Amino acid sequence: MKLSFERSVPGRRGCRAPQSAAPHAAIEESLLRKLPPRLPELSETDVSRHFSELERQVYGVNDGFYPLGSCTMKYNPAVNEQAASLEGFSGIHPLQPVESAQGAIEALVRAKELLCQLVGMDEMTFQPAAGAHGEFLGLLLIKRYHEERGDCARKKIIVPDSAHGTNPATASMAGFTVINIPSAQDGTVDLAALRAAVGPDTAGLMLTNPNTLGIFDKNILEITDIVHGAGGLCYYDGANMNAVMGAARPGDMGFDAVHLNLHKTFSTPHGGGGPGAGAVGCKECLTPYLPNRLPVRLADGTFGYADSEHSVGRMKFFCGNFLVVLRALTYITMLGGDGLQEASENAVLNANYLRALLKSELPAANEGFCMHEFVVSLESLKKETGVSAMDVAKSFIDAGMHPPTMYFPLIVHEALMFEPTETEGKETLDAAAEAVRNILARAKTEPEALHLAPVTTPIGRPDEVGAARNPILRYDFTEADQ
C-alpha cells in the first residue's frame, strides 16, 4: 500500500492550529529553518483512510490467538483504556504541585503496595519504562549495594544460557562481565556449574523462574542460597510472573530485586512494541538505592515523593510510564488477589493442555509439566522433511493465527515457544492444535509448499537479508520525483 508521502498532495492541508491573537513576533533570520520538512500533506479524510488501511494489515490480540511465547499476549480489558483516558490522569502535568496530583500519586502508591505484596518485596519504583529498563535499574541497585559496602571486586553477573537476551545485554550496560552458565539437561540451572561460577567476584545472578523453557526451577532456594552464600545478590526477571501469581513469590524464592513487565502480566496493551512499564521491586537492603521521586504515603495520610541520598539516580523523565501503571492498577483492582491467582492457574492450565494436545506430534523440549509456556523442538522434523520451525510458524499464519515465538530460547534447536495465556478458551487451543497437526501432516506430504508460507497475507516472506545489507530506513523523496 501507499506510504503517507505517496498519498501527499502539494498544498493540501490538514488540521489547522488556532490563530494566535498575539502580535507576530520577530525572529532572527539566522535562526530560521531553511528547508521545510517534507511532511505528508493530507486531508483528515486521507489520514483516516491511511491508518484504517494500515490497521487492516495488522494482526492483534483482537484478531485471534497470539501465543507468542515470553510475551504474554493476553487479552487486555477494554476498561484499562477507559481508565487511562480519564482527563484527571491524561490531562495533568508531571511537574504540577504534589497537592494537585494526589490521585496520581495515590495510584502509584496503591499499585506499588499491591505489587510488593504479590511478589514479596519491600519497596517498588515505577520509573523504568520496560522490562529491560527495569533490569538495568536492578543491576545498578546491586552495583551500588556492593560499592557502598566497599565490596568493589564484584564485577561479574551470572546468567544462564536460557536467559532472555536483555539479561546479558543489561549486565554489560551496567558495567558487569557476563558469566554464562549452561543449563542442566532438564533445562534448569546446573547447580554444579553455578557453584563453580560463584566466588568473591560475583556481583549477582539474573534469573527468570519459570525460565524461558517454561520450567519452574525446583532448586530455586538452593540456587539463591548459593549466590547469597558467595556474597552475591539475586535478580529476578519477572517477565514470566504470569505463571506464578499466588503460587510463588520471588521474594520467597530468595530474590533481592525483581522487575515486573506490567505490559505482560498486568495486562496493559503492547502497542505494537510498547510502551510498557518495568516496575522494579526490591528488598530492604536495596531500597536506599532506588531512584528518587519515590511515591510514598505520608504520615498525614496524603501522598508525596521521597528521595534518598544513596539513590543510583534517575532512569528517565518524571515518574515513568504513568498511564501504563494506571492500566495495571485498574486490572489488579478488578481481578483482586483471587483473580490474579486464578489468572496464573489458568495460564498454566492452558499451556499444559495445549502441550498435551501436541505431545504426540511435537517433542517438548523437556519432561514433566510446564508452567505458562512451553517450548518444542522441530529439529527432527527439520532433518526428516526440511521443514523448519520458521516454515511451521509461517504456516500458522495461513491458519489464521499468530505464530509462536521462533528460535528462542537459543539453547533449543528449531524451537517454537507457545504461551497461550489464560484469556484463551479451550476451543481456541483445540483449533491451534488442529492447525499444528495439519501443518505437520503437510510437512510430510508437501514440504516445499510450507517453505512458501504464508500465502494468505498481502505480502510473502520479505527479504530480510537484503534489508540489512542495503538498509533503506526512510522514504526517498527523489524516487517520487522521477
Added chain:
Amino acid sequence: MKLSFERSVPGRRGCRAPQSAAPHAAIEESLLRKLPPRLPELSETDVSRHFSELERQVYGVNDGFYPLGSCTMKYNPAVNEQAASLEGFSGIHPLQPVESAQGAIEALVRAKELLCQLVGMDEMTFQPAAGAHGEFLGLLLIKRYHEERGDCARKKIIVPDSAHGTNPATASMAGFTVINIPSAQDGTVDLAALRAAVGPDTAGLMLTNPNTLGIFDKNILEITDIVHGAGGLCYYDGANMNAVMGAARPGDMGFDAVHLNLHKTFSTPHGGGGPGAGAVGCKECLTPYLPNRLPVRLADGTFGYADSEHSVGRMKFFCGNFLVVLRALTYITMLGGDGLQEASENAVLNANYLRALLKSELPAANEGFCMHEFVVSLESLKKETGVSAMDVAKSFIDAGMHPPTMYFPLIVHEALMFEPTETEGKETLDAAAEAVRNILARAKTEPEALHLAPVTTPIGRPDEVGAARNPILRYDFTEADQ
C-alpha cells in the same frame, strides 16, 4: 463467519455486574421469567474478536470512496465524536432540571439559530430522529395549519415522481392523498402539470431542490408561487442541502417548512443506518404547531423550553437525538458560515468534475451542470451488452470503492447516482472515473464476468429473492443442537 451464538460456550461468562449490598428481595414466583433468554455466552476476548472480525467485513467512509448518491457520505470529522463523548453531554439525564442542563439547552438553541439563519427559517425543532421523521412532522404542521384555519378540504399533497420514497410514504402517514406529478423532460418540475394539479384540495407540495437528479430547479420561485397561490404550503426535503449552503436558502425559495438531515449535510456519522437527526425548521406561520419542549433563549439570558397549546404534539421521547445535534453543532462551529459555503461549492465542483470525466462514456440523465450529485443511465449499455447498472455497481466494489446508488431515482432507467461530496480529493475522483472506464471496457469484452461481480469480497451476490420468499430473521437454535 460465525454468529455470536455459534461462538457461545455454555456457562462461559461475560462482564459481571456489581453485587448489590442490598438484601435479596423476594419476587412473586408467577412474575418470574420461565425460559432464560438464550443470549451468547462469551468472554470479553470473544466479544473483542467477534466484533473486530465483523468490522473487517464492513466498508466505511474510512475505507475509501463512498459516492452513494442522496446519502451525502462525506467524511465526518473525528472531533464530532470527541465532543459527543464529553461526559457533560453523554452523562446527563433528559429529565434533569433545566438549571442543571443549561449547556445542553444552549447547544440546542445555538444549533437552531445557526441553522435557521442558514436555511432562512424562523424557528426549528430537533425532535425528529431522521429525515423521514422530519418530513412527517413537517406535513403534520401543514395539516394542523389548514385545520386551524378551518380549511379542511385540503387533503392532497403533491409530490414529483422524482421524489425520494419517504416523501409519498410520509404524505400517506400524515393522512394525505398523494398526487404524483411527472417531471418535465429536463427533470425539473413540469409547471403545467403542477398548475393542473393544484387546487382548493391542495394541502401542499413536497419538493427537494436540487432534486434527486441533482438539478437545481430554476423555476423554484414560480413553483412555490403556484402552490401558495392555490392556498397550499411548500415543504422542502432538505436531504440535498449539501449542494446549496450559502448559495440558496429554502426560505428564500418560498418554502414554509424544511427538514435537514443532520447526518448528511452536517456531518454526523451514518452508523450503518442511523442514528440521524431530522431537524425541522419553519416559517412563522407554522411555528405555533411545532412540538413542545422547544429549546429557547429566555429573557434573562438562561435557556429553557417553551410549549405551545397549538402544538401538533410530541414526535418521540425527550429532545430528539441530542448527541447527533451536538455533533452537527461542533461541525458548524468549526466550519463557520464561510466553511459551510465552501463545503457546498466543493461538493458541486466535485460532482461536476466526476460527471465531466464520465461524460464521454456514460450519458448523464440530464443536460447542463449538476449540483452535488448526478445520475447516469446505463440503459443503452444494458441493451448493447446485457450489463446492468447493478453489474456495474457491483464491479465498482471489485475496484475497491463503494458503489453509487442504484436504480434511483425511479424515473431514470438503469440509473446510477453519484454523490462524491466535498471531502474527496481530485485523485479519488480520477481513480473512480478510471474504474468506471475499465468496467465499461470489460462490459464490452467480457460481459458475463461482470454478472458475477464482486469477486474480491468474502461473499458473492446473495440470493435476495430467496431471502424474502423464505424469511429467516433470527438464528435458529435448534440448528445448533443437531
Added chain:
Amino acid sequence: MGNFLPSTDAQCKEMLNVIGVSSVGELYADIPRAMREKAAEAVNELPKGVSEFEALDAMRALAKKNRVFDAIFRGAGAYWHHIPAVVSRVAAKEAFVTAYTPYQPEISQGILQTIFEYQTILCELTGMDAGNASVYDGATAAAEAAAMCRERNRTLTLLAGGLNPESIETVRTYSFGADAEYAIVPNKEGRLDLDALKTALNTGVASLILQSPNYFGVVEDIPAIAELVHAAGAKLVVSMNPTAMVLLRSPGECGADVAIGDGQPLGIPLSYGGPYLGFMACKKEMIRKLPGRIVGQTADAAGRRCFVLTLQAREQHIRREKASSNICSNQALCALTAAAYCSAMGPQGMGEVARACYDNAHYLAAKLGKIKGFELAYPGAPFFHEFVTGTPADLTERALKALGEKNILGGLPVEGGILWCATERNTSAQIDALVETVKAVIA
C-alpha cells in the same frame, strides 16, 4: 475552513478546466441571482470558522455548564446503567460508525450480521418470533405498533394509563396524522383498571398498548389483560424495559402479539435523551406488518451463508405511498451497541444487573417508605426498579433540592408524588446517603 476540503487551489483550477467553466459560480447558474446573493449574505453573518481546537473548546465549555450528578435515582424512560468498556469500544469502531445502511451486502456483512444477531437477541428477550432492525425510540415504537395493528374495521388504539406519558403523546401525534382514534384506559391503584378495560374493548379496537412495568414502576398482570384483549379480537402490544425482561416474564410468555420498548438500558448512555433505540418484535403472523429495516439470512451462489436487507416490499423506497411506514434511517448503531452489550454481559451478567436493580430498588423503597411523606403510593403492588412515593409537592421540592446539593439527582416529580428508580449503579452507600438526606429534610 477546517481540514475537510482536500482540493488545493491548483487542483480546483484543473477541475474547473475539465468541466469547462472558470468558476464554481458558473455551476450555480440555475440559482436566481438575488437568491444567491441573499444566501451569501446570510452565511456571511454566521460566525467564521475556527480551528478544531477552538470548536472542541467551545463544546467543552458548554459541557461544563451541565451538571453531571454523582448518583442518579431518576428513570422514567432513561436509565443510568454501567456500560462495559468493551461495548463502547465496539460501538466506536470506525467502519461501524461511518458506513451507511447496508445496501451493498457484499461489503456490509459485518453490519448485516450484527443486526441479525440483534434481531435474534431481541426475540430471545421479548419471547417473540421476529424483530426489526430498530425504530427511533420507545415512543415511536408505540406509535408504529399502533399503526401495524390497525385493520380496516379495527382502528381504535387503546392506551394503558400506565404507558409513559411521552409515549402517549407520541401515539397521539401519529394518530393525528393517521386520522385514527385512540383512547386512554385509566389506571386504578397504579395498575390498569381491568373493569375500565373491559368497558373500552369493543369490536372497533385494534390494539391495547400496555407498559409493564408501567410508568409508575408497577408490574401489570399481562396474562389476564392478554386474555381480555384477545377475547375482544384485538391485539396486545406490550412495552417493556429490556432489563426487566431478563428477570420478569417476557411479553411473549405473557401472550403479547407485539413487544416494543426502548433499548437505551442496553449499553446506550443517557445522552440527554438521545439517540436511543426503539425496538419492535412480533409473532410470526405479523411479520409482514412490521415497519422498518429487517435483515434476513440467505446464501450466495456458492452456498455461503450471508445476510441481506429483506422484505423490502413493505418499505417506502419500493412501495412509496403504500408503504407500511416511512422510516428510512433508523438507529442502527444503537442496535449494534445493544447487541454488543447483551453479548458482553451474557445471560449471567444481565441476570445480575436485573437482580441488582430489583434488590436496590426494593431496598430503597423499604427505607424511603418508612419516612413520613415518602410512603409508597401503591403498597403491595409488585415493581421492578421504579416506584412512586406519595410525596406532597412542597416536600418533593425540598427533598429534591437537598439531594441536588449533595449532587444526587432524586426521583422525578409526577402526579401524586415522586417516581424513583434504582439500578445496579446505585450502590447501597448512595442509597443510604439519599435516605439520610431525605430524613434530614423531614427533621
Added chain:
Amino acid sequence: MGNFLPSTDAQCKEMLNVIGVSSVGELYADIPRAMREKAAEAVNELPKGVSEFEALDAMRALAKKNRVFDAIFRGAGAYWHHIPAVVSRVAAKEAFVTAYTPYQPEISQGILQTIFEYQTILCELTGMDAGNASVYDGATAAAEAAAMCRERNRTLTLLAGGLNPESIETVRTYSFGADAEYAIVPNKEGRLDLDALKTALNTGVASLILQSPNYFGVVEDIPAIAELVHAAGAKLVVSMNPTAMVLLRSPGECGADVAIGDGQPLGIPLSYGGPYLGFMACKKEMIRKLPGRIVGQTADAAGRRCFVLTLQAREQHIRREKASSNICSNQALCALTAAAYCSAMGPQGMGEVARACYDNAHYLAAKLGKIKGFELAYPGAPFFHEFVTGTPADLTERALKALGEKNILGGLPVEGGILWCATERNTSAQIDALVETVKAVIA
C-alpha cells in the same frame, strides 16, 4: 473474578483430564510447598476482585483527586498541546493497541509501515539520515546517545548546562552503569559558555550533548558549537523540541551528528509524565551504532515492497552481552501517534502551531517582563516558547498560588526564577488573565 477466564468449570475438567492430572495444583508440583502456601496467603490478603464498574469507579475517584488546570503555562519537558481528534482515534485502533513488536512482518505491515513513516518524518524534522523506532523518552535518548558516541579512546561525555536537569540525571545514572565519565559545561547568561566548552574539549571527549532551545528556553548557537566540537574530534548530540524544529534550524542543518529529544509534543497527552516518546536520529555514518528497533524497506519474493525490522545484529536478542543497548519493548504506539500527528497536521498545520507557540510566548514574555520582579532573566537571548523570569522565591510562591486559585498552572520555579511556557493552546485571553493575576499579586 473478572470476565477474562473463558474456560468454564466443565472445560477445565476436560482439560485437566487430557493433561492427566486432577487439579491445577499438581501442575505446580515443582514449587516447594511452603513457598506456595506463603504465596497463597499473600494473595489472600490482597483485596478481592470487583466488577468492571467498581474498578472503573475507583479509578474515577482517583482521577477526581487530581486537578485538571484550565490553563497550563508550564513546560520543562512536558508540553500542553492540542491533539487532533483523528490522531487519538488512530492511536486507539484496536489492532494497533493490542499487537506486539512486529516480529512477523507478513501480518504486521501496518505497524512496520507506520514506523517507517515515523522514521522518515523524524529524519525530515531533524535533518538527519536515519532514525530508530523509538527509545523510552528524551532523557534515555540522551543517555543512549552518550553511549553511541563513545569510542575506545573517547569516553568522556560533556553535558551542556542547559540540558534538562532530568536528562542530566539520567545520563549520570547510565554513566554509572557504563563506568564512564561525564562533565557538565556550565552556562553563561542562559546559554552554553563557549569558553568553558573550549576548555572542556580534549581528545578524550566523545560527545557534547546540547539542548536547544535549552532548558531555560534559550536557543543556543548550535553551528558555532558544532564547529568547536567537531574541531576537537568529538560528536555533537543535539536535543531539540520537535515543535521548535518546524520553525527553527534543525539539528541536521546546524551540523549535529545525532539528534534526540522527546516526541511528547507530537500528539501525546501530558499523562503525568508518561508514556512519552524518545527519538533518536543520526547521520549515515552512525546508523549501525543506533540502539533500538529500526524498520527497513525490502521486498518479498514477488517483488512487492514491504517493511521489516532490520539491522538486528545490533540488538540484544542476537548479540546478547555485546549488544549496543538492551532495549526491547520501546514506545511504538507513541511513535505511531507522533506519525499520525505529523500526518494530520501536515507541514502547514505544524508550522502554524510552532508560530503560535512562538508568538504567544513572546507576547507573554513582553507582558510579564514589564512587571516588577518578573523581568526576563536573559533579556535579548532568543527563545522559542519557554523563558525564565528572574523572580525572587517569595514572589514566585505568591504568584503561583494566586494563579492556582484561578485554576491556572503557572511556570515552574527554577533556580533564579520561574520557567514559563506558552503554546498554541494558551489563548491571549488566558495570557491576559495570567498577567492580570500576577499584577494583582504585586500590587
